[in-house]
Amino acid sequence: MLDIKNLNVSIDDKEILKNFDLKIKSGEVHAIMGPNGSGKSTLANVLSGRKGYNINGKVLYEGKDLLNVPIEERAQRGIFLAFQYPTEIPGVNTNNFLKTSLNTVRKYRGLNELDSLEFIKLVKEKSENLKIEKKILSRQLNVGFSGGEKKKNEILQMTILEPKLAILDETDSGLDIDALKIVSDGVNSLRSENRSFLIITHYQRLLDYIKPDFVHVLVDGKIIKTGCSDLAIQLEKEGYEGVGEAK
Amino acid sequence: MKEQELKKVKEYKYGFTTDIESIRAPKGLNEDVIKFISNIKKEPSWMLEWRLKAFKRLKNLKEPNWQKPKYPKINYQDLYYYSAPKSASEKPKSLSEVDPKLIETYKKLGIPLQEQKKLSGIAVDAVFDSVSVATTFKDELTKKGIIFCPISEAIKNHPELVKKYLGSVIPITDHYFATLNSAVFTDGSFVYIPPNVRCPMELSTYFRINDSETGQFERTLIIADKGSYVSYLEGCTAPMRDENQLHAANVELVALDDAEIKYSTVQNWYPGDKNGKGGIYNFVTKRGACRGKNSKISWTQVETGSAITWKYPSCILQGDNSVGEFYSIAITNNHQKADTGTKMIHLGKNTKSKIISKGISAGQADNTYRGLVRISSKADNSRNYTQCDSLLMGNKCGAHTIPYIENKNLTASIEHEATTSKISDEQLFYCNQRGLNQEEAVSLIVNGFCKEVLQQLPMEFAVEAQKLVGISLEGSVG
Numbered sequence: 001m002l003d004i005k006n007l008n009v010s011i012d013d014k015e016i017l018k019n020f021d022l023k024i025k026s027g028e029v030h031a032i033m034g035p036n037g038s039g040k041s042t043l044a045n046v047l048s049g050r051k052g053y054n055i056n057g058k059v060l061y062e063g064k065d066l067l068n069v070p071i072e073e074r075a076q077r078g079i080f081l082a083f084q085y086p087t088e089i090p091g092v093n094t095n096n097f098l099k100t101s102l103n104t105v106r107k108y109r110g111l112n113e114l115d116s117l118e119f120i121k122l123v124k125e126k127s128e129n130l131k132i133e134k135k136i137l138s139r140q141l142n143v144g145f146s147g148g149e150k151k152k153n154e155i156l157q158m159t160i161l162e163p164k165l166a167i168l169d170e171t172d173s174g175l176d177i178d179a180l181k182i183v184s185d186g187v188n189s190l191r192s193e194n195r196s197f198l199i200i201t202h203y204q205r206l207l208d209y210i211k212p213d214f215v216h217v218l219v220d221g222k223i224i225k226t227g228c229s230d231l232a233i234q235l236e237k238e239g240y241e242g243v244g245e246a247k
Numbered sequence: 248m249k250e251q252e253l254k255k256v257k258e259y260k261y262g263f264t265t266d267i268e269s270i271r272a273p274k275g276l277n278e279d280v281i282k283f284i285s286n287i288k289k290e291p292s293w294m295l296e297w298r299l300k301a302f303k304r305l306k307n308l309k310e311p312n313w314q315k316p317k318y319p320k321i322n323y324q325d326l327y328y329y330s331a332p333k334s335a336s337e338k339p340k341s342l343s344e345v346d347p348k349l350i351e352t353y354k355k356l357g358i359p360l361q362e363q364k365k366l367s368g369i370a371v372d373a374v375f376d377s378v379s380v381a382t383t384f385k386d387e388l389t390k391k392g393i394i395f396c397p398i399s400e401a402i403k404n405h406p407e408l409v410k411k412y413l414g415s416v417i418p419i420t421d422h423y424f425a426t427l428n429s430a431v432f433t434d435g436s437f438v439y440i441p442p443n444v445r446c447p448m449e450l451s452t453y454f455r456i457n458d459s460e461t462g463q464f465e466r467t468l469i470i471a472d473k474g475s476y477v478s479y480l481e482g483c484t485a486p487m488r489d490e491n492q493l494h495a496a497n498v499e500l501v502a503l504d505d506a507e508i509k510y511s512t513v514q515n516w517y518p519g520d521k522n523g524k525g526g527i528y529n530f531v532t533k534r535g536a537c538r539g540k541n542s543k544i545s546w547t548q549v550e551t552g553s554a555i556t557w558k559y560p561s562c563i564l565q566g567d568n569s570v571g572e573f574y575s576i577a578i579t580n581n582h583q584k585a586d587t588g589t590k591m592i593h594l595g596k597n598t599k600s601k602i603i604s605k606g607i608s609a610g611q612a613d614n615t616y617r618g619l620v621r622i623s624s625k626a627d628n629s630r631n632y633t634q635c636d637s638l639l640m641g642n643k644c645g646a647h648t649i650p651y652i653e654n655k656n657l658t659a660s661i662e663h664e665a666t667t668s669k670i671s672d673e674q675l676f677y678c679n680q681r682g683l684n685q686e687e688a689v690s691l692i693v694n695g696f697c698k699e700v701l702q703q704l705p706m707e708f709a710v711e712a713q714k715l716v717g718i719s720l721e722g723s724v725g
Contacts, residue, residue, distance in 0.1 A: 048680050051672075071679035080680075087677040090668075091695025100691060101681035108682070140695070157681065 001026045001196045002047075002165055007057035009039070009046055009221075016042045018221040020057070024165070027193040031207055032200050033232065034218030035240050040200045041084060043218075044169040047198075048081040049074050061165070076108035078164030082154040082171050089141040094153065097141050098123065098160060105161055126159045130186050147174035155186040166190070167198045172206040184209030204236040217243055259517055267348050271461070272329035278302065281430055284329050288399045288433075291406060301419040301429035308423045315615045315647065316555045316584035318528060321493060327461040328431045332375060372397060372436045372452045374465060384448065394439040395450055398466050401437035408439055412470055416499040416536045416563070425532040428464045428497040435465035435496065440475035440506075449705050451480040454496075456516070456527070462493040469499070471506035473539065478509040478705055491519075491554060496531045504539030504566065509547070511704055512560075513712055516552035523582025523611075526554025533560035534590075537569030537598075545572040546589065547703040549712045551719040554583060559617065561590035564598035564626075571600040574700040576712075578693075578719045579612030579644070588618035588649075593626040593659070602633040605697045608644035609723035615647040624655040635665040638696050640689070640723050690717030 002024040009017040016039045024030050034040050046053055049071035059066040066074065089097070103113040114122065127137065132152050142150055151171055158166055168187070172180055187197065187210050199212060207215070207229060215231040216223045217240065225231065225243055235243055272283045281302055285295040310321075332346060372382045372395065388395050394405060402409050419429040436452040456463045471477055494516065500508050510533075519526025529552070535544035546560040556579075562571025573589035591600035606614040620631045637646035648665050670692055678688035694701065694713050701709055701716075 050676055070684070071676065072682050072684045075680050075682040083677065083680075087671070087673045089674050089677065089692060089695065091698050092691055093695070097678075097681070097691065100687070101683065104682040104687070161681070 001028075001062065002198075003058075003060040005058040005060075007046070007055070007059065009042055009056075010054045011052065016053075016221055017046070020222065022216070022223065024196045024198060026196060027191075028214065029191065029197040029199065029210065029212045031210075031212040031215045031229075031232065032198065032218050032223075033202065033204075033215060033235055033240075036202075038218045039221045040218055041169055044081055044084075044167045044198075044200055047074075047165075047167060048079060072104075073108075075161075076105050080158050080161055080163030080166045082151075082158055082166065082168045084169040084171075084173070086142045086145075086150045086154055088143045088145075090143050092141045094139055094141045095120075095123065095137045098137075098157060101157070102160055122160065123156075127156055129189070130156050130159070131182050132156055148176065148179040151175055151183060152179065152186075155183050159186060159190060162190075162195075164194065165196050165198065167200070169200045170202065171199075172201055172203060180206065181209060204232040207232045261515065262517060265348060265351075267346070268333045269330050270333050271327045271331075274327055275324045276326070276328060276431070280328050284431060284433060287329065287331075288402075290399075290402055293406070293410070294402050297414070297419070298430050301426050302431075304420050305423070305426045305430055308426055310423045314557055314586045315617075316557065316586055316613065318491070318555055321528075323427075326493065328464065329433055330461040331433075372450075374434050374436070374452060374454045388446075388448075391444050391447065392441040393444060393446055394437065396437055398432075398435045398437040398468060401439075401468075405437070405439070408470065409437070409468070412499065412501050413466075413468055414499075416501060416534045417497050417532055421532065424495045424530045425497055428466060428495050428532070431462075432464045432466035432497065435467040435498075436469075437467070438469040438477060438479065440471045440477045442472045443474040444472075445475065446477040449478050449480055449707070451482070453482045456492060456494065462495065464494075465496045467496070467498040468501075469508055469510070470501045471503065471508045471542075473503045474505045475503075476507045476509075478511070480511040480513070480705060480708060482513050482515070491526060491528055493528045493530065494553075496533075498531070498533040498560075500533075500535030500544055502535065502537050502539060502542035502544050502566075502569075505541045506539060507543040507545075508535065509545045510535070510560070511708065512546075512548040512550070513704075513708060513715065514548065514550045514552055514556070515715060518552045518581070518583050519554040521581050523554070526583070527552065529553035529556045529558065531558040533558060534563065535561065535571070536563045537566050537571060537595075539569070540566040540595070541568045542566050543570040543572075545570075545574070545703070547574040547700065548576070548587075549700070549704070549715065550575070550577040550585060550587060551715050553585075556583075556585040556587055558587050559589050559619075561592065562600060563592045563594065564600065564629075565594045566598075567595040568597045569595055570598070573600075573602045573604070573618075574703045575604045576607070576697045576700045576716070577605070577614055577616075578607045578716065579609070579614045580719055580723055581610040581612060583610075583612045585613075586615040586617055588616045590619040591621070591631060593620075593622045593629040593631070596625070596627045596629070598626055598629045600629075600631045602631070602635075603699050604633075604635045605700055606635070606637045606646055606648075607640070607693060607696070607720070608637070608646050609640040609720055611643045613645040613647075615649060617649045617651075619651040619653070620661060621651075621653040622656050622659040622661070626656055627658045629656065629659045631659075631661045633661075633663045635663075636696065637665075637667045638693065639667065639669045640720070686717065686721055689720055689723065693717070693720060 004022040007020040099119045217225040272280050516527035544562050550556050577585045579585050604616045608614040616635045622629050635648045
């Protein structure tokens with residue numbers, strides 16, 4: 001699914017990711033944990049195509065080079081980023097945005113576009129699962145949403161767009177325990193053999209609900225340790241420094 | 248060359264020229280030309296006198312120069328003030344007599360003139376350069392007593408109405424361009440809705456400038472008698488020419504007691520090329536009088552075209568409890584400039600006005616909102632709400648908001664809100680990440696920004712206008 005080889009990323013002259021390697025197979029759930037400034041969000045941004053980075057190295061997605069593909073095409077091909085800070089877009093109705101987005105992606109995948117009725121039915125079902133209040137969807141995109149509502153809205157978009165590779169950038173931060181559980185249930189219900197997840201987080205807490213296949217510890221732009229989900233528990237106890245020394 | 252032409256046509260799809268033989272007045276502005284116009288239109292003598300009075304006045308007027316967008320001096324002697332397709336010199340009696348070339352032109356513009364292919368529920372008056380070439384649905388409207396015809400016809404057939412109302416909202420002494428228009432106006436639409444009649448369809452005029460070196464000076468007069476209602480829409484396009492062409496129209500609206508006029512404009516005159524060469528100077532005077540009590544006039548404009556747009560559709564709120572509204576979207580891209588807004592003149596008691604203005608600037612364009620809210624000493628308990636939002640794209644364009652508020656009454660309530668925002672890279676990235684390309688993202692964000700205004704358009708045109716908003720800004724981010 002995703003194969004990152006010797007990836008170097010910098011902004012201006014500041015190196016952020018250094019000789020970074022990561023392989024994600026279909027159906028796998030990978031968690032990346034690391035302290036502030038270790039390069040976690042940069043990784044999410046580079047994979048989704050955000051501009052402003054100097055990038056060297058190779059990233060293959062479904063066997064094809066990814067780095068030269070425009071942002072929207074990456075999304076159409078199934079890469080989804082759940083934003084750490086979802087952007088507010090005043091004036092744009094949330095439902096309308098979702099519908100436009102879904103139909104663009106469906107068109108790319110050779111599926112028929114959904115009409116308003118079909119779309120409303122789909123959204124109703126998915127948003128009920130996530131316990132999202134209907135009135136939120138008729139509001140302006142992310143405008144005036146609480147932190148939890150914004151994050152749930154990201155997960156709603158993910159369940160509707162059905163990506164192949166979902167990247168969750170600190171989706172758990174700012175969530176209370178109930179919201180965290182709802183979000184995790186949403187992710188778990190999407191787990192399947194042909195969908196992979198890359199979950200970026202500070203805390204082990206999220207991984208109590210979403211059991212990853214692999215946990216990677218990212219420090220200073222490099223993966224210093226990889227393990228199974230137990231590694232997250234060890235991290236919580238010993239901190240990044242402890243794990244780093246253990247290496 | 249061919250490819251270049253094609254590319255240009257893609258940028259402005261209405262930029263073609265119709266090759267048609269035309270009759271023109273001699274070049275220049277003088278009494279003889281005015282007599283020529285009046286004569287060719289077979290006008291009664293009172294009309295010619297009216298025109299000449301305006302022309303006399305014009306000689307003592309100076310072109311205003313206070314607007315923000317400056318332009319090179321216009322040589323008024325180097326223009327044609329009348330140009331009409333030869334085939335239309337005798338107004339065709341029915342659509343079957345209209346020159347097929349003209350029918351074809353309007354078809355290309357998306358305006359079917361054959362009634363069997365009627366635009367659902369919309370009556371159209373088509374004005375080509377200086378003449379009206381066709382008006383649809385006349386019979387159906389006549390049954391209800393509604394008059395919808397070219398103003399040149401109204402002058403002959405309904406002189407009592409024209410004499411009473413023409414110039415009653417925009418006096419011939421008003422200002423340079425309005426007075427110029429009064430002297431040389433050629434055609435435009437006339438609408439009269441009798442008392443207590445609700446006009447059963449949208450009335451629409453489609454203005455087309457075709458000939459080169461001509462100015463278009465149209466004149467529209469709409470009268471809604473007591474208790475009546477009408478919704479009217481105008482659309483405009485012009486070929487792509489390297490020269491700047493002048494369009495100086497006068498539009499007068501009169502609403503009597505309990506009457507309502509909704510006037511919508513989708514203005515898409517040729518904006519000039521990417522480097523700012525050519526394009527229409529759209530210097531238009533639009534004014535409505537809420538003359539009766541409880542009357543209402545609502546202006547909605549979507550201004551996407553023209554090299555320079557300079558206009559202030561206004562409401563004079565004379566009748567007690569009358570309401571004036573102004574909803575505006577002004578989009579300027581590349582080298583386009585706009586100085587537009589409104590005037591709300593509160594004279595009657597309990598009068599209300601609402602101004603919603605959305606200005607969007609991209610490229611090297613410059614967009615100014617200029618508006619006047621005046622509450623007179625007798626306008627007790629009047630209210631105004633103004634909201635001006637500007638959206639900037641890129642860092643070479645400008646947005647300016649110049650509100651003038653004059654209040655002479657302590658019971659008035661006046662609110663003014665203004666915002667300026669920019670489409671951020673974060674917003675674009677967010678949209679891109681959800682599968683939308685740059686242009687779709689811009690169109691979505693801008694349409695969201697203008698939503699309150701687009702909602703005011705008649706439904707048939709709202710969709711078109713949305714697309715137009717997207718197209719006007721193509722290539723503005725990248």
